[in-house]
Structures are given as C-alpha cells and as structure tokens.
Amino acid sequence: MTSILRTYLARLLPQLIALVAIVIAISMTFPGFLNLDFQNGRLYGSLIDILNRGAPVVLLAIGMTVVIATKGIDLSVGAVMAICGAVAASFITSGHSLFETILITLAVGLLCGMWNGILVAVLDIQPIIATLVLMVAGRGIAQLVTEGAILTFNDPGLIFIGSGSFAGLPMPVVVWLVFGVLVALLVRQSALGMLIEAIGVNRQASTLSGVLTPVLLIAAYMLSGLCAAIAGIIAAADIRGADANNAGLWLELDAILAVVVGGTSLLGGRFSIAASVLGAIIIQAINTGILLSGFPPEFNLIIKAAIVVFILVLQSPRFRTAFAFLAVPGRAAKTTEQEAK
C-alpha cells in the first residue's frame, strides 16, 4: 500500500511543488494570504477563494483529462456550459422543481457529450473538428434557449449550489471534490482507466484486442459533457443568471491548459485526474496571485503563455532525449530505445 501511495505522490510531486512554491511566493508578499477565518459556519480566506473560484475549470479539467487520455480533445465544453446554464435557468424560472431542473440540465450535458462522442467514435472525425461544430453552434443554441437575454432567477435552492456552504466549505468546492473523487475511483478501481489509456496509445490495437472502443470513446465525451453541465450550473448559480454569451467563454482553453500543467500528454495515454485538478488550482492560484500583487490582470495571459511554452519544452520528446543523454548516459539509451518502439 505504501509503495502505491509513494508512486502516486511521485506522479503528483512536480504539480505539488509548483503549487506550494506559488502559494509561498504570494504569501511572502501578502502575509494575510494564508489566513483562514471561520464565520457563519464556513471557512473564509484567500486559499478557500482559490478553490472556490477554480471550481468550473477544475470540473471541466476532470472530463477533459479523460477525453485527452483517449487522444482526443473537447473544444465544446465552454459552449456546453453556456447551454446547460441557459437550460437550468429557463427550467427553474418556468416553475420546475430544483431536482427536475438539475436532472434535465445534466441530461442535456450528457446529450451534448454523446453528440461529440458519436462524431468521434462512429463517424471517425478528428476530435478537434468534431467538437468544433458544437463550439461554434453551441453559443447560438444557448442564446436560442435564453432568447438572447440574460435569464435571471432567484430560486434559493439553485443559488445555494453557487454560493452556499456545506461542512464549512463553499458548495462549488464540495461539488468538485465529491465528483472528482467519484470519477477517480470509478476509473482507477476498475479497469476503465487502463482501457481508456489503451485507446489513447493505439486505438486500432485496443479495438483488435477486444476493447469496446466506440462505447468507451462515447462515454469519455459524455463524461466531459456531464462535467460541463455541472460547471454550467455552478457558473449560472454563482451569478444568479444564465449569460449565453459569456458563461464558460474560453474556459475550454483553461481546462486544456490545466490538463497540460497536470502533466497528462496531449498525445493520449497515461492520465492522472488528481494532477489535472492540481493543474487547475495552480492556474487559479496564479490568477489570484496576479490580482493580489497589483500587477495589471493583463499580464495573466502572458504568464499563461510562458507556462505553456515551458511545459511544452519539458514534454517535448526531443528535449527529453537530449536532457536524459546529458544526465545519465545509460538511461538515455533506454529512453531512446523506448521511443524507437
């Protein structure tokens, strides 16, 4: 058991170090950063705020990790967030109960994911292009649902999901923690995760060895759609309204970035949901840090670009061989051998 724990920690180590370094760097300049208050039955503080604000990206990153592990990508998650937020707002305002609203919204998210999955798995379209269709059309559909307006609502139950608290934590944090643990358990306690990785490494080979590739692919995109639906509900509940134009705008890019920061390769294969969640929190911590430090928020994008380039260089096959060659000659031969295979 300890050895499993140790390999797990080793996998997450770079992300953990990065996160701790960022938190230390911010708290050096802002001593109050680490303070946690307990008021009105919930925790308050900058750290909690990071976890809370990061909720949509964390949720999207969970689904995106699984999709990327199959060597795919889901560009439509931002648009699906907008659709689901719009559906939730229109159902709750037309008098449906909270339970029905959430159930229907999640079903819509699953349906959007299924559409993407069928395009990728059955029609065999490249994932970038297949999900581009829904990305382009999705915001139009969301506006169709809200009829171009920002639909506001004041159902206390739905608002609770965005700004309530449970067991001392803000509700969005509780939602992503529970959902993330459930998904991680589902894929890692069964063979699902391994089969998904197999598809990502070589789809044809895994089909030939009896993996139900189309079903798993569709399921992966449906999971991503479900994550987008939950994120859409949280985003809508947070502002107490559905904004078809701006809900989830460009969050697909943040989610992909979170997965990349988490060290899951865009070329498919091995994945770690915990690492992607950490990646999303790292991105949010940087956002918050930049806001706190009084740097203009404009620098945010440049820093993100720098991070992407840095990680790209680290992940680059050519850089890895060169680096391994410099470090341990014996190991270098091994890595090149593996790559040759």
Added chain:
Amino acid sequence: MKQKYLPLTATILIFVLSYALCAAQYPNILSTRVIGNLLTDNAFLGIAAVGMTFVILSGGIDLSVGSVIAFTGVFLAVVLEHTSMHPLAAFALVLAITTLFGALMGVIIHYLEMPAFIVTLAGMFLARGMAFVLSIDSIPIKHPFYATLKGFYYKLPGGGRITLIGGLMLLVFAVGILIAHRTRFGTNVYALGGGTATAKLMGVPIASTTVKIYALSGLLAGLSGIVFSLYTSAGYSLAAVGVELDAITAVVIGGTLLTGGSGFVAGTLVGIFIQGLIQTYITFDGSLSSWWTKILIGALLFAFILLQKGIIHLSRDDRQRA
C-alpha cells in the same frame, strides 16, 4: 469529374443556390452595393482565412490568428498615437513582428515536435496578452492617412463600392491561389499535408516549409489586423475574438480537407462568401435573431465534414476495387 473537385463544386453549388434563394425573396440582395459590402465587411476575415488555408492544407492549425489581429490593431493605434511614425512604416514594422511571431511558432512546432494546436494556443495567449499590455482601452486612430486610404474605392455600376480593403482581400486570394498551385512552396505544403513521412522521403524540406507556413499565416494575420484597423479605425485588445474559428470554418466549408493535403484557396473565398451571405440574409430579414448565424454556420460545418468523410470513404473503396 475528378473527386478532388467534388467538395469545391458542392461549396460553389450551395453558394449559388442559397444566393438564388435569397435573391428570390429579396431582389435587392443582387445589387452591387450589397456585393461591395460583402467584400468590405469580410475583408479581414478573408485575408486571415487565406493564411489558415495554407496551415490546414499542411495538416496543421493556427489558433493565434484572432489574437494577432487584435495585437496588430492595438500596436498600430498606440504607435500612431504616441509617435510621429508614418502609418506605412508602422504597417511594415507590425508585419515584420507578426511574421516573426508566426515563424517562431513554426520553429517550436517543428523542432520541439509538439502539436500545432497547443503551440498556437500558447501563441494566442501571448499575442492577446501583449495587446492587453500595450493598452486595455479602445484607442481611436485619427491619422489623416487612414482617411485617405478609406477614400480609395472603385465605384461599380449601381452605386456599389469595392473599397481598398475589399480589393486587397481579392488580391490576397489571387496571390494565395498562385502560391498554392504555381510555386514549389505550394507543392511542398500539399505534400506535407499528405503525410510528413512521405513528404520527407520525397525530399520536401520539412523544417523550412513548416516555418514558412506559419510565418505566412502570421504575415497574413498581421495584414488582416491592418485591414481590421482600417475597417474599425481603432485598436482594441478585446477585438477579433474567435476570428480563428470563423476562418477555420470558412476553410472547411470551402472544401479543404481538415486532415490536410487536399483543398483549394479559391474554395475558402466561397466559404467566406457563404458566411457573409448568411449574415446579410439575417440583416435583410430583420426578424431572425443573430444567434441563428452561429447555429446555421455550425450546421453547415457539420454537413461539410460529413461530405468530406463520405468522399474519403468512396475514394478508399475505389482504391480497394482497383
């Protein structure tokens, strides 16, 4: 008919049919004024889409286009406001910057062997971030030279105008078609799209071609940014969000295969016209809401992807029979 012309023919057919349908309902849509506006309003998108066509033909993708357009606009606005530099010199400077920017992305894509998607995503963040750093406000451009440039137009019979930027787009398309079909570089781009390994074996210089493709896309995105700043007379860092998607859509509707290797620059022009026509129709109609544009374009995109799949399937069957 050769199969490689099938998507292009379908695109042209759809355009002619939809134009005829629109004209049957609103005869005014045939007026040269509408046609002139169609050219002017879509000029920046068209120029960016030419660069995107080359990138997609080579089997890559460039997500940085919209951000580069915004950066170019802000850069021009800031330079013209704070220095006495002549706009033409500023144009040359900004084109050099965006070309270098594109070339740099090409270098990273080739030498680090990373997917174009994620490299140009970083480029998108970087260009947008640079635009933000230059200025977060919308800066008007009041230079008299801009007014002179806007004053140039060719008057069509019927009152329509082909403005400088509309004409420039047509010129860029013409040059793009020449480069794609009449130069060695163009042939190399098609070869690269057909498969890197095969292209390498045929002696195509992979490295220089990849770098040149992304440099060309950067150059045309910069030119598109100049046109956009002429069109809006302002530089704004939040402008042109999502233009890369419109450009990709135009390329696909234009019949270029997204896996690379097959397609026409001319098809992209028709793709641009179809998108413009949908928008014009919605404006003419007045009662349709603007979100139908997105839904219709999404549906068209889907239809064309299916068409491409069908064609690939058919050609595979043919080869097996032969």
